[in-house]
Amino acid sequence: MESTTTEIDWEALEEEWGEEVDEIGSAGSRLQRVKYFLVDLSTHSLSVVGAVLLLAVVVVAVLAPLLAPYSPSEIDPGAVRAPPSAAHPFGTDSLGRDVFSRVIFGSRIALQIAVTSMGIAFLFGTVVGALGGYYGENVDAVVRTAIDTTWAFPAIIMGLALASILEPNLTTVLIAIALVFWGVFARLVRGEVLSLRELDFIKAAEAIGLSDRKIISRHLIPNAIVPAFVVVTLQMGNAIAVAASLSYLGLGVQPPTPSWGIMLSSGQQYITSAWWMSVFPGLAIVVVIMSFNFLGEGLRDTIDPKLEDKR
Amino acid sequence: MTESNTKAGAESGPPILAVRDLKKHYPIKEGILRRQTGTVKAVDGVDLDVHRGDIHAIVGESGCGKSTLLETLLGLEEPTAGTVKYEGTDLDSLTAREQRALKSEVQIVFQNPESSLDPRDTVGQIISEPLHLHTDATNRQVDARVVSLLDDVGLGPEYYGRYPHELSGGQQQRVAIARAISLNPSLILLDEPTSALDVSVQSQILKLLREIKTEYDLTYVMVTHDLSVVRHFATDVSVMYLGNVIESASVTDLFDHPKHPYTQALISAVPVPDPHYDSEADITLPGSVPEPDDPPEGCRFHPRCPVAVDACSEEFPEFEEHEGNRVRCIRVEEAEKLGAPGSEDAADLKSPSTTRPAGEDR
Amino acid sequence: MSEKLVEISDLKTTFETNSGTVEALRGINLTIDEGERVGLVGESGSGKSVTARSILQLIDSPGEIAGGTISFDGRDLVGLSSREMQRVRGRDITMIFQDPSMSLDPVYSIRNQMVEAIGHNRNIGDQRAEEIAVEYLELVDMPNPERVLSSYPHELSGGMKQRVSIAMTLGFNPDLVIADEPTTALDVTVQKKVLEIFKDVVEREDLSVLWITHNLGVVAEFCDRIAVIYAGEIVEYGTVYDIFDRPTHPYTRELLRTIPNVQRAQEELRVIEGTVPNMADPPDGCTFHPRCPDAEARCETTRPESVDGDHHEAACLVHDTQTNDRE
Numbered sequence A: 001m002e003s004t005t006t007e008i009d010w011e012a013l014e015e016e017w018g019e020e021v022d023e024i025g026s027a028g029s030r031l032q033r034v035k036y037f038l039v040d041l042s043t044h045s046l047s048v049v050g051a052v053l054l055l056a057v058v059v060v061a062v063l064a065p066l067l068a069p070y071s072p073s074e075i076d077p078g079a080v081r082a083p084p085s086a087a088h089p090f091g092t093d094s095l096g097r098d099v100f101s102r103v104i105f106g107s108r109i110a111l112q113i114a115v116t117s118m119g120i121a122f123l124f125g126t127v128v129g130a131l132g133g134y135y136g137e138n139v140d141a142v143v144r145t146a147i148d149t150t151w152a153f154p155a156i157i158m159g160l161a162l163a164s165i166l167e168p169n170l171t172t173v174l175i176a177i178a179l180v181f182w183g184v185f186a187r188l189v190r191g192e193v194l195s196l197r198e199l200d201f202i203k204a205a206e207a208i209g210l211s212d213r214k215i216i217s218r219h220l221i222p223n224a225i226v227p228a229f230v231v232v233t234l235q236m237g238n239a240i241a242v243a244a245s246l247s248y249l250g251l252g253v254q255p256p257t258p259s260w261g262i263m264l265s266s267g268q269q270y271i272t273s274a275w276w277m278s279v280f281p282g283l284a285i286v287v288v289i290m291s292f293n294f295l296g297e298g299l300r301d302t303i304d305p306k307l308e309d310k311r
Numbered sequence B: 001m002t003e004s005n006t007k008a009g010a011e012s013g014p015p016i017l018a019v020r021d022l023k024k025h026y027p028i029k030e031g032i033l034r035r036q037t038g039t040v041k042a043v044d045g046v047d048l049d050v051h052r053g054d055i056h057a058i059v060g061e062s063g064c065g066k067s068t069l070l071e072t073l074l075g076l077e078e079p080t081a082g083t084v085k086y087e088g089t090d091l092d093s094l095t096a097r098e099q100r101a102l103k104s105e106v107q108i109v110f111q112n113p114e115s116s117l118d119p120r121d122t123v124g125q126i127i128s129e130p131l132h133l134h135t136d137a138t139n140r141q142v143d144a145r146v147v148s149l150l151d152d153v154g155l156g157p158e159y160y161g162r163y164p165h166e167l168s169g170g171q172q173q174r175v176a177i178a179r180a181i182s183l184n185p186s187l188i189l190l191d192e193p194t195s196a197l198d199v200s201v202q203s204q205i206l207k208l209l210r211e212i213k214t215e216y217d218l219t220y221v222m223v224t225h226d227l228s229v230v231r232h233f234a235t236d237v238s239v240m241y242l243g244n245v246i247e248s249a250s251v252t253d254l255f256d257h258p259k260h261p262y263t264q265a266l267i268s269a270v271p272v273p274d275p276h277y278d279s280e281a282d283i284t285l286p287g288s289v290p291e292p293d294d295p296p297e298g299c300r301f302h303p304r305c306p307v308a309v310d311a312c313s314e315e316f317p318e319f320e321e322h323e324g325n326r327v328r329c330i331r332v333e334e335a336e337k338l339g340a341p342g343s344e345d346a347a348d349l350k351s352p353s354t355t356r357p358a359g360e361d362r
Numbered sequence C: 001m002s003e004k005l006v007e008i009s010d011l012k013t014t015f016e017t018n019s020g021t022v023e024a025l026r027g028i029n030l031t032i033d034e035g036e037r038v039g040l041v042g043e044s045g046s047g048k049s050v051t052a053r054s055i056l057q058l059i060d061s062p063g064e065i066a067g068g069t070i071s072f073d074g075r076d077l078v079g080l081s082s083r084e085m086q087r088v089r090g091r092d093i094t095m096i097f098q099d100p101s102m103s104l105d106p107v108y109s110i111r112n113q114m115v116e117a118i119g120h121n122r123n124i125g126d127q128r129a130e131e132i133a134v135e136y137l138e139l140v141d142m143p144n145p146e147r148v149l150s151s152y153p154h155e156l157s158g159g160m161k162q163r164v165s166i167a168m169t170l171g172f173n174p175d176l177v178i179a180d181e182p183t184t185a186l187d188v189t190v191q192k193k194v195l196e197i198f199k200d201v202v203e204r205e206d207l208s209v210l211w212i213t214h215n216l217g218v219v220a221e222f223c224d225r226i227a228v229i230y231a232g233e234i235v236e237y238g239t240v241y242d243i244f245d246r247p248t249h250p251y252t253r254e255l256l257r258t259i260p261n262v263q264r265a266q267e268e269l270r271v272i273e274g275t276v277p278n279m280a281d282p283p284d285g286c287t288f289h290p291r292c293p294d295a296e297a298r299c300e301t302t303r304p305e306s307v308d309g310d311h312h313e314a315a316c317l318v319h320d321t322q323t324n325d326r327e
């Protein structure tokens, strides 16, 4: 059909309304929003605790070589399983390595695993969930089956199975955790997209002639992703726990990497004689998991108080 | 504005929009397994001709299929049966790309203003999206267009950076209207465009729609239940009942001599802005709207019709012409005796003459 | 005789936006007696919905209630904790929202939502709640409540969603119903029925209603009293007869003048010249003076005293209700 759209006289428009346009400027509207968001978040005291703790962990991880008094693999044969002292604040382990330094370096592994595996799970889950939710029918059926399958196995069993098939190393752990968790995001995003799809603004986007790809990337995912962000934060802690458990069971990162899970498991047999070997890495795990959870809860309450009732 | 409702002799040439026997049925699913237990016949055989330059109003009871009709017209819903032709081109025969191009020609304003705006976009982003998509103007030019459109719908440039939830219902609707007219389409489908607006803003918007209509030679199809809007704004009206058009006429004909008993009841039910007015005297329809999943046999309206006879329950009459109105009713003569408010003396009764129109009394 | 149920005094609500602080409410006084139906009318953007949301304490930051009190049943709602407020919402005060598709959750069936909400607010079991749901759906003229209950919101028409919200709200059995443009999506015949039913239920259960609308026809049929709001201020308050027969404030008169008439053929649509002021930068003096046909010099500088919200009164320097009423 021939185009009958009346041409728009752009030059004249620019001439007439240029002044007003300049006034709009690029007023940092997003920035403003972020500001209000942070102000809101800061009224949620637990999330402030979480954020501060987390920030501390990140700083420790980044500055590990500066903060740690020893290298994580440095062996002091004269001090095997030595109790905490001025020289070794958290004591030493069976090989005479400084537990304090190893806990500090362990934060790097922990964050690396959490961020990378969750990143993969998040990206993959979001895209798959959005596709399922948007196209429905057959595509959705496949997505749902896939989600349900991962859902059927408790995270740790799934990780165990994978880690025992593949060679136990860092990559395996990352893949295993991502595989365990993508379903969480896929499910969440799929649900959000399903409900968003019925709202008129998606139809409106269709009506102006936007392609499917653009509708998904411009309108669906940005709206569906916020709750997924909350969940990502909440699940980070779980990812660290799973990674630690895998290491604990000897299926994850291999020694001598200073992983908190390995330290926990190797120290466990000495829990009565040398409690410091396992208690300090254990504490580190608890602190990180907790801070992720606090922050996640704060995010959740701030972004959408209704989410609480829904899940 | 006096020429407003008179048709600009547009009858010539093929209609810009020709709809034949259009149907849209939805399955009803129930239970956990969502098994199909019935069919909702939301649109059930609609014929409609809209000519270039018309303002074609569609009125009818809530749930009678008006929104579904518009969405099917635009291809947002697949029709179950029937054809929709734009200037002679069948919508079905177009490729996806051509359909998308057509979408800059045909725009829609949805019924619910808030849910039709993406909550994460600013007003500026919302209105500029179609402009960025279908033109290659610079950002600044697009912004200039957005600001001028905002001005058209009575919003200042300060609304550019606002988010939908920061606007009142009427302001949201105006943003939706600005988006719809941004590309100067040739046909705009409007679903209750002014129901969220007060009379004053409503008048402004209608004036604006009328202005751009003359300026750009637009055609409107407008769903509304506000008969005063129809009367003051539209050129033609189709009255829908339960998925069908039951009366179609020019505005003057319809209001001067409504033929179908349902049309008469509809006109009689308009609330009168006068606390002294006794609404008991209005025609009230007995019973409630039947369900579109189980429409009555014969004329869809007969169970509630004050002048129905046995024959009405047997066959759904085809359109017949009465004084310029196309009506699907075999009891037109009897219906006229109902003393519909269209007649002169009834008009006096209904008009809020007891209300001294404010401001005029001093 | 009638007890005051709601007493709003000097309510101010503001929002921070990119273009400055929006003073959406600038000191509102309003009372609603028990069993009374008060209409809140005004142009688009005048602050009607914000008033409703303020009463329910649904103003999210960056908005805030910057001052004033809202006494409900003798208790000030401003400053109640969110937990206490949750108990008030639904049980004591319920609201029908302007866009019904925003208040219904798209992922749950209507049955799910109605049964849960009614059950929760009335403290009753699911079965009883469903009975009530069906009863009220029938009341609002839904021919087939069963189908509606098993539908998801997007499977219903605009008017059906609106009636679902009305049925749900009435089903809560509250003391005060705030209805924000509750009949905009309804055609006139259904609107008429719903209004009648609303009236019946309200009278039977002695509910109070704050009815927000721009449709003066509906107000005339339904309300006892009217508050006319302009730019975040109540400019005139009185009984329906006061407002329709003896309008005093020039804005009220303009508003009444714009009502189109179905019977009279196509005369020009009337508008109130000018636009609602930018609430981030409202004019000095009387906010209506830039658009007012009767404005005098003092109107540009002096702000008229606000109305009390319990008898016929107009916030205008030039016109006075008393002289007007005596005429």
Ligand SMILES: Nc1ncnc2c1ncn2[C@@H]1O[C@H](COP(=O)(O)OP(=O)(O)OP(=O)(O)O)[C@@H](O)[C@H]1O
Pocket: B026, B027, B040, B041, B042, B061, B062, B063, B064, B065, B066, B067, B068, B069, B111, B292, C154, C155, C156, C157, C158, C159, C160, C185, C186, C187
């Ligand atoms: N996606 C759907 N699935 C099932 N039924 C639907 C769907 N969409 C609409 N319907 C049904 O089709 C009928 C017509 O709906 P539609 O939205 O077209 O009504 P309407 O005339 O626009 O009414 P209103 O004035 O209340 O908006 C209704 O009974 C509705 O429940």
Ligand SMILES: Nc1ncnc2c1ncn2[C@@H]1O[C@H](COP(=O)(O)OP(=O)(O)OP(=O)(O)O)[C@@H](O)[C@H]1O
Pocket: B165, B166, B167, B168, B169, B170, B171, B196, B197, B198, C015, C016, C017, C022, C024, C042, C043, C044, C045, C046, C047, C048, C049, C050, C051, C063, C098, C214, C279
């Ligand atoms: N969250 C918000 N942030 C900023 N401004 C807001 C916000 N909510 C409302 N406003 C502004 O407050 C003013 C009053 O809005 P409100 O929604 O009360 O209008 P209304 O009287 O209900 O109008 P309508 O009839 O169009 O719904 C408007 O100018 C609106 O833009």
Ligand SMILES: [Mg+2]
Pocket: B066, B067, B068, B111, B191, C157, C158, C159
């Ligand atoms: Mg509709």
Ligand SMILES: [Mg+2]
Pocket: B168, B169, B170, C048, C049, C050, C098, C180
């Ligand atoms: Mg509003």
